[in-house]
Amino acid sequence: MPDRIATTVDGRRLALGNLEKVLWPATGFTKGEALHYYALVAPALLPQVCRRPASFVRFPDGVEGELFHIKHPPPGLPEWAPTAEIHGKEGTRRQVLVDDMATLMALANLAALEVHVPQWTVDGGRNAHDRLVVDLDPGPGVGLPECCRVACLVRSALAEDGLECWVKTSGSKGLHLYAPIAPAPGRLVSDYARALAQRLEADRPDLVLHRMARQLRQGKVFVDWSQNASAKTTAAAYTLRAGRTPAVSAPVGWDEVAGCTRAEDLSFTPGQVLARIERDGDLFAALADPGRARPLPPAS
Template identity: 60%
Template sequence: MPERQVTEVEGRRLVLSHLDKVLWPATGWTKGEALYYYAQIAPAMLPHLRGRAASFLRFPAGIGEEGFFAKNPPPGLPDWVRTVTAPSHEGPKQRVAVDDLPTLMTVANGYALELHVPQWTAESGPDAHDRLVVDLDPGPGADLTHCCLVALLIREALAADGLVCRPKTSGSKGLHLYAALRPTPAREVSDYARALAERLAREYPALVVSRMTKALRRGKVFVDWSQNATAKTTAAPYTLRATSVPGVSAPVSWSEVEQCTDPAELTFSPEQVLDRFAEQGDLLAELLSDDQALPDPAD
């Protein structure tokens, strides 16, 4: 295969390189296969990325070698790629907005194997979050099945507050739960998520922990509410994950969560995710149209 291939994607000229380079040595999965996956999943993935200040986990030497987390737009980025302003400790910074297929292919060609986005869009601004996210992370001695049990508890708790949430796998060991919101001040979203996690930890102390301290997490699920901070990002729906074999942060149905008895039941390869999308569509599609309000803290 040629080292460089010139192609056109939606009217944009792209130069794709090293497509036969193996990025996942355990399976022989190549850069070309990663680009093919992103091109095929783009109709489902892009709506969840559009307008959000993306950051990337890049692995130029492949999985198993040292990667790095990148927030700044990479050198040589085409001038047609849109950037948006995001806050940082050093003041406002420009970040890539993965709004379209040419941009997605450009960043993936630059070895951005994982894409992460915040819970706000540039349109509403960093202090107006349109998603509540809860990251369920199993500690030692716990696994994805324990996360499923906690997810059902969270679904019930949110429903009592009039909120519908939707699940996806983290693509590694845990689950992510999303509730779409009308733009809401970041502090209110973060405070609500924290109160929810702390309440569950009090009510189910043998199963749930709300503090990050690793010594507290054995046999339990850490309900990470901190992902709602404006500066934090979460693995985007459908992103590849830098696991030893290619993993995907894949939307799942609540019936799959309810029936899960083995982590393998909610572990999907990129090929399986493409098949699921072809058969079921985007299981997170309603997240894009939901418009929910957090309960009034005074109630």
């Protein structure tokens, strides 16, 4: 592979460089391979991030170099990349909207390879969250299999409340569950998520924790309801993660969750994720369908 190529993506000219640069030394995974992955996974990834103000982890010197957590457009982003002014407690800032493949590839070319988005779009705004997210984070002494057990409990509890959910790996230690909802203020979504976590802890105090205190997490799975705050973001489906190896935040099936007995069962490389999409289709496609949204139940 040449180390620099000029190409056209969706009618936009891009000069892709440093393609042979190794970004994940543990496996030799290069920037060119990361760009190739994003080019192929874009049809599945873009519906999950479209119109959502994105933030990124940049690692131009690889995962063993300095990591830059950024919310603003990275230096060198083409002027044609869509952005929006986002108003929050920290003031107003401009953020990138990863709405098309050209923008995704331009960002990847700038080593902004880990993509995070909130549970609302710029069209609806912070008072119109269209997704509920439940972040399952294992404490010391437990791992992904225990997260899977809790995920099944969350799924059943949401179903009792009339909500359907989809699940993906975080690309690290835990799981993320998403339920499409009719637009609702972030405060109400957080209230419902906290009440849900409290309910689950009351039923399974041996396994589930809703409180954030780290000293309480030994042997428990923390149900992080706070990710529904309007200022919070979650790793996007299909994004690469800046870990030791090039892992992906990958959608998985509920049969896989139910059958998980070790972390390796639900750990996927970029190549494996692409093969899964070819074999099984996009397991998160239905999440982006507005017809799936259901009213948020009141917190109880």
